[in-house]
Amino acid sequence: MGRDGTIAIIGAGIAGAAAARRLHDAGHRVVVLDKGRGPGGRMATRRGPDGLRFDHGAQFFTARDPRFAACVEDWTARGVAAPWGGPHRSVGTPGMWAPARDLLAGIDLSCGRAVGRLVRADDGWRLEEADGTALADGAAFSRVLLTCPSSQGLALLAGCGQDLPGLAEVRYAPCWTLMLAHDGPPPFEAPARQDDDPAAVFAWIARDGTKPGRDGGGTVVAHAAPAWSRANLEDGADAVAERLVAALRAIVPLGTVRHAAAHRWRYAQVERAVGAPCLFAPETGLGYAGDGCLGPRVEFAYLSGLALAGRVLGRAEP
Ligand SMILES: Cc1cc2nc3c(=O)[nH]c(=O)nc-3n(C[C@H](O)[C@H](O)[C@H](O)COP(=O)(O)OP(=O)(O)OC[C@H]3O[C@@H](n4cnc5c(N)ncnc54)[C@H](O)[C@@H]3O)c2cc1C
DSSP: OOTTOOEEEEOOBHHHHHHHHHHHHTTOOEEEEESSSSTBTTSOOEEOGGGOEEOOSOOOEEOOSHHHHHHHHHHHHTTSEEEOSSTTEEEESSSTTHHHHHHTTTSEEEESOOOOEEEEETTEEEEEOTTSOBSGGGOOBSEEEEOSOHHHHHHHHHHTTOOOTTGGGOEEEEEEEEEEEESSSOSSSSSEEEOOOTTSSEEEEEEGGGSTTSOOSSEEEEEEOHHHHHHTTTSOHHHHHHHHHHHHHHHSOOOOEEEEEEEEEEEEEEEEOOSSSOEEETTTTEEEOSHHHHOSSHHHHHHHHHHHHHHHTTOOOO
């Protein structure tokens, strides 16, 4: 056990943020570390030139479970989220990261900190960067909760000779995302369109600027389907952007393209989940939460984070 029972949470996506909030509110000292520039994880907003912004990861979230629904209702009342894109769908405002940031308010969060190694010491777990630099001022933690995509979690576990049975079963589909700004009229009337044909180039095309709190202009986010993304996974981002612009132009009218860039998500949406709300080993204090547990949704990742916090608190899983 760490000297003061402090809990480390690796990952400030929605799962890590939900776990952190729950544990903090229950009186635990929590430290959250994320390798990204800010919280949110795959609930992300990318800045482009000239003030352009694109939600290039998760597009919206649904809320079916009453606990998440209550949370979304609260976010909506406070302007952290707003309805968009159809019944029971919401987005973060002014960007998709907003709900994670809101959950982490008042909690010790360090961004730009990639955890490379977990080291077991007599007084608990210490965290290091890949080059051995101590993280969190060398503090010892009673528990370390992993909320990164499973492959990154597995690497950290393997590095300290630990395992969380079930985690290795998780599989993700990759996704190439096109972020585009053009000067023409809207390419279609609806805020977004979805294509469930696995052979299609795009699974999802959104008029991103129509989301509340965005600029309303001609920004488009288009997610390539898993098969297309897999087939082009190792290609360069510029070449992929060019191909995706041509593919988009072939199916919707586009004006002059002012900006086009592609982002590769190696671990985008879970294809095979653990099938349990979370993983926790009380004897080591190591645990895992994230969409890898229950499936490819923001809501499921949130519930997984809540479940892991419940295990740490010794309460029944939801
Ligand atoms: C393109 C795309 C479209 C999607 N569309 C939707 C949608 O429309 N609706 C929906 O509900 N879901 C959607 N999803 C899925 C949804 O985004 C995820 O299920 C959810 O956000 C996962 O949250 P998480 O907290 O489990 O993981 P993440 O959001 O991935 O958070 C994990 C965090 O861990 C950090 N991390 C990783 N390794 C380390 C390390 N070594 N040290 C420190 N930090 C680390 C990462 O930086 C990241 O911030 C989409 C995902 C993608 C990629």
